[in-house]
Amino acid sequence: MPTNTIDPNTWIDKYSDYLFNYTIVRVDDREIAQDLVQETFFAGLKSMKNFKGEASERTWLISILKRKIIDHYRKINSNKGKAEVRINYTNDGETEGDWLEERVADPFDQNAEGKIENTELGIAIHNCIGKLPEKQARIFSMKTIQGFDTEAICNEFDITASNLWVIIHRARTAMAECLEKNWF
Amino acid sequence: MSTGNKIFVSCENANHICDKNQYKEASFWEKVKLNIHLIYCKACRKYSSKNTKLTKLFKDPKVISINQSAKDAMKEQLKKKMSELE
Incomplete structure (x- = not known):
């Protein structure tokens, strides 16, 4: 059975940019992305014992990173979500139940695909x-x-x-x- | 690696100049030689256009990486953590 070895010393050179790009698409902030990557490495270090060598190092790190990103959104939502008052609903027939934002023409929409x-x-x-x-x-x-x-x-x-x-x-x-x- | 003042260069040499040109490190005379080569060499034209395309992709502002000093800082911290765990 092929086993993948793990070596934290090479992590940053090998994977940090890949993980960083993966993160920045999802959080859209350099600082936060960098922190999340760093946290991922720390978490990986802590749970190195659990690395079974079935997946490649990078896949394993990505799976940790995914958790970290989810946690990040949980954290910011729990602070903000409670205070938010939902007044954006409209009730004029056809568009009832739509968010106000959805009815505004989005200037970025045209190049969304390109983005x-x-x-x-x-x-x-x-x-x-x-x-x-x-x-x-x-x-x-x-x-x-x-x-x-x-x-x-x-x-x-x-x-x-x-x-x-x-x-x-x-x-x-x-x-x-x-x-x-x-x-x- | 330049081979004197020959106007006609080998494909190998042309590719080398083309690579250098992607980083704006080819001299004027080298560029002339490259362009003359490209007139009659289809294979190198193909390589050259691919190479230019690749360079353009990297110019894209979305292609980002963590800068070296930040990486070094990350390494330091990771090392610290490692020694703590041992």
């Missing part, structure tokens, strides 16, 4: 990065997402510039292929 696509793009990209070999993934995201200089990366990993470009080339080819499958 959803965009938010999922972040997840798709980090998903694909996660499939690259580890060194490639790190160098590629440093160069492409965080915009480090070629020289800085070369120094950090102790490689030559042409070395770096070969790695980048391989990563880009793999990324294009992966995104083609999962995105376009």
Whole structure:
């Protein structure tokens, strides 16, 4: 039986961006998303004993994160929901029982689809990065997402510039292929 | 990696320039060479357009990541927790 091992030391490098993108689509706030990711790692650490190795590390962490997101919404709702007075109902025949908000033309509605696509793009990209070999993934995201200089990366990993470009080339080819499958 | 002043470059070289160009690190002369190559090489045209598309995807403001300093802070805290649990 294949078992997946668990190693908290590599969590942040490997999964934080993926989890972060997953969260931000759902809570729409950088700070909160970052906190939730952090809490997920803590919770994962605490319940490491329960990790049976049946799922991959990432799947396991996502399942914890989902709980954390639900908890987050529970918390903010229990504070707010009690005081809310529901006066938005209208009672003029046809639209009876509709919320007022539902009757207002939504200016964002036209590009709602585009927005959803965009938010999922972040997840798709980090998903694909996660499939690259580890060194490639790190160098590629440093160069492409965080915009480090070629020289800085070369120094950090102790490689030559042409070395770096070969790695980048391989990563880009793999990324294009992966995104083609999962995105376009 | 540049090979003198040859106007015609190999596909391998053209791809290398194309990769560099995605990060705005190709020199003017390299770009000229790349474009000349693209005129007659269909395979590289395909690679080049794919590559540009990929770059565009990453320019999307929704593609975000936690910045490095925040990540380092997270690592610190995780380490602390780990030592507490041991």
